Amino acid sequence: MDAASDAELMVGIQAGDRAAFGALVARHQDGVLTYLARLTGERARAEDLAQDTFLRVWRQAGAGYQERGRLRAYLLKVATRLALTELRREARRRWLARLWLGNGDGHAAVGPPEDGGEVQRAIRAGLQGLPARLRAPLLLVELEGLSCGEAGVALGVRVGTVKSRIHRARAALAQALGPLLER
Amino acid sequence: MGEDRLGELLRGLPAERAPADFTGRVLARLDARPGAGSTRLRRRLALGLLAAGVLAAALLLWTGREAARRSELRAELDSLRRETQALERALARPRERLVYLGEDERADYVMDLGQVEAAGGVLPVPLTAGSQGGVL
Numbered sequence: 001m002d003a004a005s006d007a008e009l010m011v012g013i014q015a016g017d018r019a020a021f022g023a024l025v026a027r028h029q030d031g032v033l034t035y036l037a038r039l040t041g042e043r044a045r046a047e048d049l050a051q052d053t054f055l056r057v058w059r060q061a062g063a064g065y066q067e068r069g070r071l072r073a074y075l076l077k078v079a080t081r082l083a084l085t086e087l088r089r090e091a092r093r094r095w096l097a098r099l100w101l102g103n104g105d106g107h108a109a110v111g112p113p114e115d116g117g118e119v120q121r122a123i124r125a126g127l128q129g130l131p132a133r134l135r136a137p138l139l140l141v142e143l144e145g146l147s148c149g150e151a152g153v154a155l156g157v158r159v160g161t162v163k164s165r166i167h168r169a170r171a172a173l174a175q176a177l178g179p180l181l182e183r
Numbered sequence: 184m185g186e187d188r189l190g191e192l193l194r195g196l197p198a199e200r201a202p203a204d205f206t207g208r209v210l211a212r213l214d215a216r217p218g219a220g221s222t223r224l225r226r227r228l229a230l231g232l233l234a235a236g237v238l239a240a241a242l243l244l245w246t247g248r249e250a251a252r253r254s255e256l257r258a259e260l261d262s263l264r265r266e267t268q269a270l271e272r273a274l275a276r277p278r279e280r281l282v283y284l285g286e287d288e289r290a291d292y293v294m295d296l297g298q299v300e301a302a303g304g305v306l307p308v309p310l311t312a313g314s315q316g317g318v319l
Contacts, residue, residue, distance in 0.1 A: 018210065025209050029201040037199045046199070054209050123192050142193055174189055 006071035014061045024071075025054045031072065031144075032079050038139050039083050041128040049086060053079040073146055077154035080136055084155075087132045119180060126176040134169035137162045282307070 004012070004023065012020025032053055036046035056078050127135055133155075140151040141162070148162045155162065280296035296306055 018213070021213075022206055022210055025206045029205050030198060033201045033205075034199040038196065043199065047201070047205070050201070050205075051209050051212060055212055058213060119192065120196060123196060138193075142190060143196070170189060177189070177192070180192065 010071060013058060016061075021054075021058050024057070028072070028075055029054075032075055035076060035139060035144055036079055036083055038124075038127060038143065039080070039132070039136060040087065041124065045086070049079065049083050052082050056082065070150070072144075073150040073154070076140060076144055076146065077150075080140070080154045081156075084132055084136065122177060122180055126173050129176055130169055130172055134165050134172065137165045138169040138173070141166055 004020070006024070006027075009020045009024045009027075013024065029050060033046055033050045036049045036053075037043050040046050040049065053075060057075065127139075130138070136155060137151050140146045140154060141148060146154065148159045148166075152159045152162045157165075282294045282296060284292040284294055286292060300306060
């Protein structure tokens with residue numbers, strides 16, 4: 001099963017093969033988790049969302065996955081949709097907490113993992129300082145290697161919008177990181 | 184240069200590693216899906232009920248305030264009606280008919296024709312071009 005291609009695993013999943021599903025999860029769990037941890041800035045939440053991503057793939061039996069497309073792009077699309085929905089829900093909760101309780105953001109902020117050096121901490125903080133709608137395309141294209149077209153499909157926006165958001169994200173990040181870029 | 188450096192820094196972020204039991208946990212949730220689904224449904228139902236409760240409370244509050252305001256306005260309208268009726272009654276009363284007779288050091292002297300009439304007395308006739316004045 002480990003030698004099977006992604007396409008073969010998806011055929012197995014569409015046929016209800018749990019072993020194929022398990023193999024697919026094992027193969028892509030690190031990649032999906034890494035992407036979600038960078039997108040949300042929280043390891044625990046990223047793990048939950050990664051599980052939700054794979055469960056959705058199983059439940060939908062790969063609906064929306066096309067053999068000619070890359071499975072990785074499809075997984076990242078599902079993960080992005082789930083994460084952005086979760087982040088929007090979180091933003092709504094914080095807004096409501098501010099409205100009703102009038103105290104800060106009503107949320108115990110959980111920052112990015114504190115391991116790694118000063119540079120990595122600064123980059124993580126810079127990424128988390130970006131709005132999610134700018135952070136997601138930057139991560140998808142720059143780090144996950146998706147094309148702007150694939151990122152557009154994942155985000156439900158046009159290619160031009162993806163490019164514009166990446167440009168704005170890079171500019172904001174460059175400003176936030178400042179001196180680090182000169183080293 | 185800054186752009187290349189930025190890409191380099193981003194790509195330098197370490198990758199995450201899923202815990203060893205990650206696949207097992209996903210498969211376990213696969214079996215527990217119906218329960219999880221019903222939990223979510225219950226949570227949504229509870230949220231819906233809460234929202235409906237808040238709406239109902241707001242509606243009750245609004246209705247109460249409206250009723251109080253209506254009652255206040257009705258009381259004001261009644262008071263205005265009473266005042267209008269009093270004014271109408273005052274207007275309907277015959278005007279006092281007083282004839283100024285003169286004065287001395289102590290007082291002004293007037294004749295109240297209303298009282299004269301009520302007492303069965305004779306009323307003075309107004310002086311016109313064709314009359315010499317007098318009483319009826």
